[in-house]
Structures are given as C-alpha cells and as structure tokens.
C-alpha cells in the first residue's frame with residue numbers, strides 16, 4: 001500500500017519510474033496500474049550501476065518524458081538477491097539528487113541478513129529518500145502492516161491520501177504488530193528464523209550446480225529469500241518452468257520481473273519456505289527437468 005500511495009502522489013500517468021532490472025513483480029503491477037512508465041536500469045553483482053543510471057536518465061529525458069521516481073530494493077533484492085554495495089549508495093543518491101528524482105527505498109528484506117554488518121540505508125544518506133518498511137518478512141505477511149519514512153510534508157500528504165483511499169489501515173493489525181514488537185523478544189526469534197533461511201540458502205547453493213544446465217550462472221545472496229539464475233544461451237526459462245512444473249516444483253520465470261518481457265533465460269528460485277530436505281528433493285527434480293530441456 002505504501003508504494004501505491006507514494007506512486008500515486010509523485011507520479012502522474014505517463015510519468016516515468018526507474019527500477020532495477022529485474023524488479024519486484026508487485027511493484028511492476030503497481031506502476032502499470034497507476035499508468036506510470038517503468039524503465040529498467042542495468043545491475044551487476046553490486047546492484048544498480050551508476051553509469052547505467054545516468055545513461056537511462058539521459059535516454060528517458062531525450063524521449064521527452066519526465067522521470068519522477070527511482071524505485072530500488074537495495075538489500076537482498078526481490079528477485080535477484082543482490083545488494084547495492086555501500087560504495088555505490090552515495091553515488092546513486094547524488095545522481096538522483098542532481099536529476100531531481102525522488103528515491104523510493106523498499107526495504108522489506110534488510111533485517112533478513114545472514115551475517116556481516118548491515119549496509120547503511122540510502123535514506124540515511126539523504127533525508128528526502130522515501131523508505132518503505134514492512135512487517136511481512138520479520139513477523140507475518142498476513143497482517144499487512146508496513147510503514148513509510150518520509151519528510152514531514154510528504155508524510156502529511158500521504159496520510160491524507162491514505163485516508164482518502166482506504167480510510168485507515170487496519171487498527172487490529174497494527175495492534176497485533178505493536179504487541180509483537182513490544183511484548184516478544186522478536187530480535188531473538190528473527191535470529192532463529194534467519195539461521196533457518198541461511199541453512200536453506202546454503203543447501204540451495206550447494207546443490208544448484210547439479211540441477212541447472214551446464215553454463216548457467218546464479219547470484220549468491222547473503223540474505224533475503226531468493227537466488228536468481230541465468231541459463232546459458234539458447235535455453236528458455238519458460239520451457240524449464242513447464243518441465244519442472246510437471247515434476248511438481250515451482251520456480252518463477254524471469255520475464256515476470258521485467259516490464260518489457262525480457263529475462264527469457266532468467267529465473268527466480270525461492271528458498272524461504274521449504275526445508276533443506278525439500279530443497280534437495282526439489283533440486284533433484286529440477287535436475288531431471290534440466291536434462292529434458294536439452295542443451296542446444
């Protein structure tokens with residue numbers, strides 16, 4: 001809901017939102033629904049590439065369109081699992097500041113870090129950044145409680161817009177979230193959950209080489225829920241999706257995470273839900289499906 005309100009507030013129909021390539025499918029649906037134009041910015045293993053961001057800004061402007069927002073998931077991106085490096089964050093912030101583009105930092109996975117020190121939020125570098133937080137990955141997605149950290153003027157307008165759109169977010173859900181945060185040792189619970197996620201991610205990464213066609217590559221996330229794989233030239237993620245579905249396994253083909261239908265050789269593997277045993281079994285089945293895919 002936070003992203004919908006922010007997009008509605010900042011982006012008239014036709015205004016452009018820049019986002020990572022690939023990006024969260026829920027965000028794509030939001031932007032399409034509000035008639036914002038979505039343009040992707042190239043990433044590498046360190047996240048958004050500053051030079052690619054500058055290039056995209058120039059291209060979009062040259063086409064006569066106005067860029068309103070940069071939507072980014074800098075920590076353990078959904079779907080890529082990639083984290084924007086600490087070194088790049090000031091540069092990205094500076095590029096957007098100079099170009100008059102507001103950054104929307106979506107941070108639901110930030111606390112789901114397997115090890116190491118947290119990377120400072122982009123918001124900590126620039127108070128004009130709009131930060132979206134969520135209870136979904138640290139408590140429960142079902143309660144649908146999140147928050148926006150924004151400059152006061154933006155916050156006040158967001159409150160009005162929220163009131164006009166949904167009257168008010170569920171009081172019951174907010175009380176549940178408050179009771180959880182105040183009454184439980186949620187940090188310890190989260191550490192236990194993270195240890196489970198880490199074990200699942202390690203299991204997935206250990207067995208993935210045998211499960212994908214030779215020549216595939218993939219990300220190695222240090223947090224979050226997802227690994228992003230790229231199949232070799234000539235292989236189709238849609239075909240693999242169909243074959244592995246016949247084996248009773250679900251993965252998501254990459255094109256869902258691009259507004260322009262690219263990502264034909266890419267796919268998202270999720271490790272958050274299944275146990276290590278189930279992940280091993282799922283990968284055995286993926287291996288069978290990959291063998292049937294045939295290698296050109």
Ligand SMILES: Cc1ncc(COP(=O)(O)O)c(C=O)c1O
Nearest residue numbers: 024073078106108134136141146
């Ligand atoms: C990047 C990203 N943002 C937001 C959400 C959803 O957050 P919420 O449940 O608070 O709407 C998700 C959930 O999958 C996500 O991956």
